[in-house]
Amino acid sequence: MTTFSEFGLSNNLVQSINNMGFEEPTPIQEKTIPLALEGKDLIGQAQTGTGKTAAFGIPLVEKVSIDVEQIQGIVVTPTRELAVQVAEELNKIGQFKKIRTLPIYGGQDINRQIKALKKRPQIIVGTPGRLIDHINRKTIRLQQVSMVVLDEADEMLNMGFVEDIEAILQEIPETRQTLLFSATMPKPIQALAQRFMRDPEIIKIKAKEITVPSIKQEYVEVHEKQKFDVLCRLLDIESPELAIVFGRTKRRVDELSEALNKRGYSAEGIHGDLTQAKRDSVLRQFKDGTIEVLVATDVAARGLDISGVTHVYNFDIPQDPESYVHRIGRTGRAGKAGLATTFVTPREIEHLKFIEHITKHKVERRSVPTLAEALEGQQRITMEKLLRVIEEEEIHQYRGLAEDLLNETDSVSLLSAALKLLTKEPNQTPVKLTEEAPLRVKKVKTETRPQNKRGKRIPKGNFEQRSRNHSSPRRKKGKSK
Incomplete structure (x- = not known):
């Protein structure tokens, strides 16, 4: 078994890695880091959740010099969320080496970014459009860049950023080292690699290593009008620690988050129309556990790397198999178990079969839960909480009160009343969602x-x-x- 100490990293980096809690490299890290440290160009075919940020981040930070106060490394990402998260991880990796990483993205005040750039960060993580803007303003100069990372290249291709990426690469010396990461390898990505990379080594993570076998996948066949009640019943039965509900449109996300709050769940939505400050606030609350349900569109969830998500609910079936794999990959991280449930209308069953064929995975059918099952689920959770308190909490100061109450009534009636008070009974507050047409298949x-x-x-x-x-x-x- 390989360890990080075997890569010959500097003491500062080893200290950072230990501080971050990394114990052993993931498959993509084990294969990427040694080759990247040798200075080779690399193409890594891997998805979010495989540890690829550290796979390129560790060699990038290792090769950057603290003595050169110019941009030496650049990471290009498709979305602002991913840019922020990659920058956060690179700053953690570089904390003891004192390497500074700055995220640059659209939606943030450009003058604020220009001011931050004057502090001379060694690494920039940015979205293509905003990077081009800074290059044109000459507020970012890339003449000293020695390593470039293109992260989620296929997603940047889907979003129409190929020309911007080419323009960025043309500003960087040809002697650079280039690392490209992509979940898929369509022809335009291959052409980009052929044009801008030098004899790249290709690293593929086998399907079994990226499909996260700990994710249980199931579907519920349900009519559009029943979806919301079924979602609430599942939340009551399963009581997820952190759950993500995926909706197809921004309107859907807004309506769902509002309806969930009406039913007594702590929920917030994220989509492309929110301000950056609002998005950051929602994600922070979700990571902290203040919000138990995050409702999101596919685009808003791109690049999210949140640990502890136990359940994913596809309220609307994804439009393509790639989106399905990306969505369910939000749970079951770091080897932990996860559950992904997809709502499918009768007309969408054929589309589910298509997803099963492409992903080569059978999605198990689950029956529609009843109200009685939802109540039973909440009662079970209440009993588990009571037993946990008995085992783990200091309760002796309540014994006298309990004895007084037992003088008034029998123990079974008393415990029954306590269970009723503590049980969150299914809420059937009427809510109205705008109906969306199912996928036309x-x-x-x-x-x-x-x-x-x-x-x-x-x-x-x-x-x-x-x-x-x-x-x-x-x-x-x-x-x-």
């Missing part, structure tokens, strides 16, 4: 199945093309995410 014809009647596989290209045609939802112009 065509019936799958026999010839579009992965095998024909003789059991022979259909050529991959043909199947993928037909699958795309079959699975694409109708998109409205300017549709919010």
Whole structure:
């Protein structure tokens, strides 16, 4: 088993890694760090949650010099949330070496960023558009950059940032070292690598290492009008420590978070229309456990790395298998168990089958929970809390009070009353959500199945093309995410 001390890192970095609680490298770290320290260009095919930030962050911080007060390393990310999180982790890795990392992203006052840049950070983590803005203003100069990291390159491609990335790379000396990380490797990413990288080493993390087998996946077949009541029953039965509920649109997120609060749950939503200050506040409260349910769109949740999420609920089925994998990957982090539940309307069952085929994982069917099951779930949780208090808490000062009450009534009646008071009974406050049309999915014809009647596989290209045609939802112009 490899340890971080075997990588030959400086004492300052080893101290930071120990301080962060890292015990042994993840597969992507074990394969990436030695090659990156040697100065080789790398392509890492890995998803969020595999530890890739430290995989590129450790060699990046190790190679940066504290004596050079210029930008020596740059990380390009698709979203502001990911930029902030990567910068936070790099600052932790560089804390004892005194290496400073600054996040640069749209939505924040550019003059504030210019002021922060004057403090001479050695590493910049930024979104493509805002980086281009600073390059044009000459407030960021990249002539001394020796290492570039492109994080979640496929996502930047999907968001239309390829030209910006090319413009950024053209500003950096060709002698640089380039590390590219992407969950998938579409042709435009391969072309980008071929043009801007030098004989890159390719590191692939096997599917079994990135699908997080500790995630239990299930679905509930439910009509659109029943979804919210079913969600509340599941929350009552499972009582998650931290849960993320995914909605398809910004309006959906707003309505869901408001409706959950009406029912007595502590919930907040995040989507692209919130101010950065509000988003930061919501995420901080969620990480601290002040909020128990986070409602989010796919875009807003990109790059979120929050430990302790025990449950993910897909209130609306994702539009594509990649989004499904990304969503469920928010739970079951660091080897811990997680549960992902997807709500599927009868018309969307075929789309679920398509997701199962692409992800090569069977999603188990779960029956719609009843009100009685929800109440039973809350009663069970109350009993567990009582027993935990008996085992772990100091309760002797309450014994006299208990004895006085037992003189008034019998023990069973007394305990029954206590359980009723402590149990959160299912709340059926009426709420109204704007109905959203389910994904429009065509019936799958026999010839579009992965095998024909003789059991022979259909050529991959043909199947993928037909699958795309079959699975694409109708998109409205300017549709919010």
